[in-house]
Amino acid sequence: MSDIEIRPATGDDIAAIVAMLADDELGATRETPDDLAPYQAAYELLAADPNQHLVVAVRDARPVGTLQLTVVPGLSRRGSSRSIIEAVRIHADERGNGLGTRLIEWAVAESRTLGCRLVQLTSDATRIDAHRFYERLGFEASHLGFKLQL
Amino acid sequence: MSDIEIRPATGDDIAAIVAMLADDELGATRETPDDLAPYQAAYELLAADPNQHLVVAVRDARPVGTLQLTVVPGLSRRGSSRSIIEAVRIHADERGNGLGTRLIEWAVAESRTLGCRLVQLTSDATRIDAHRFYERLGFEASHLGFKLQL
Numbered sequence: 195m196s197d198i199e200i201r202p203a204t205g206d207d208i209a210a211i212v213a214m215l216a217d218d219e220l221g222a223t224r225e226t227p228d229d230l231a232p233y234q235a236a237y238e239l240l241a242a243d244p245n246q247h248l249v250v251a252v253r254d255a256r257p258v259g260t261l262q263l264t265v266v267p268g269l270s271r272r273g274s275s276r277s278i279i280e281a282v283r284i285h286a287d288e289r290g291n292g293l294g295t296r297l298i299e300w301a302v303a304e305s306r307t308l309g310c311r312l313v314q315l316t317s318d319a320t321r322i323d324a325h326r327f328y329e330r331l332g333f334e335a336s337h338l339g340f341k342l343q344l
Numbered sequence: 345m346s347d348i349e350i351r352p353a354t355g356d357d358i359a360a361i362v363a364m365l366a367d368d369e370l371g372a373t374r375e376t377p378d379d380l381a382p383y384q385a386a387y388e389l390l391a392a393d394p395n396q397h398l399v400v401a402v403r404d405a406r407p408v409g410t411l412q413l414t415v416v417p418g419l420s421r422r423g424s425s426r427s428i429i430e431a432v433r434i435h436a437d438e439r440g441n442g443l444g445t446r447l448i449e450w451a452v453a454e455s456r457t458l459g460c461r462l463v464q465l466t467s468d469a470t471r472i473d474a475h476r477f478y479e480r481l482g483f484e485a486s487h488l489g490f491k492l493q494l
Contacts, residue, residue, distance in 0.1 A: 236423030270431045271374050273386030281420045316487035328490045337466035337489025340478045
């Protein structure tokens with residue numbers, strides 16, 4: 195199997211990322227891969243913000259994984275920055291081969307490089323396999339995650 | 345009782361905010377209100393980032409509440425931005441009088457104004473009263489919140 199490269203996403207990766215977001219039990223009802231315009235607009239916001247790191251994992255020039263890492267400065271914990279991991283997706287062809295671990299380990303290492311003291315993420319309460327995955331990587335399910343749709 | 349004003353925090357509010365962060369069961373072990381230098385450095389990062397909204401609730405010119413609202417653009421959910429509420433604190437003199445509700449309702453309204461489609465926050469699993477509070481305000485505890493300290 196050829197090597198994986200993890201690199202910043204470009205505008206050319208948007209369609210592949212949206213396809214991965216949509217190919218998911220929860221994402222299927224929320225995404226519109228046939229209409230990329232809103233995603234292109236959001237990509238411009240991400241690209242212009244130095245605290246946003248949208249990446250793709252690429253095998254043979256094809257994006258097969260993605261996540262978004264956000265650095266959030268703050269006063270808490272003696273002025274520590276924290277990072278937030280969102281929108282983790284692995285292409286269906288690549289599940290179960292360790293790519294998710296590679297991506298999360300990349301995000302943790304990058305958070306350290308960026309000076310963060312804490313990495314956090316939330317996972318839908320129904321994604322039991324994901325919970326075990328994050329606990330194996332050293333994350334602690336110490337919090338409840340509350341959401342309010344507007 | 346005089347009126348509450350919610351406004352952006354200034355550098356002059358840092359000591360009062362840190363005192364509130366420290367006057368908390370969990371925060372007591374994590375903060376150093378006698379050494380404000382790291383907080384001042386973090387405040388500069390917040391002030392320079394247009395996606396960060398650190399606010400204080402002020403009564404009689406005295407900060408009595410605080411929270412940080414962060415806007416996070418993203419591709420998920422058709423390119424929706426979401427907001428994240430962190431570091432919510434109410435001064436001990438003001439607890440139980442509805443100020444927390446005022447602050448969270450401000451954050452929700454501001455998130456809407458800023459174009460966010462989702463507001464999210466995490467709350468330590470041990471803060472049972474806080475969970476009931478957020479549920480009363482319409483938040484759903486749909487996720488687990490994972491943290492990894494670096």
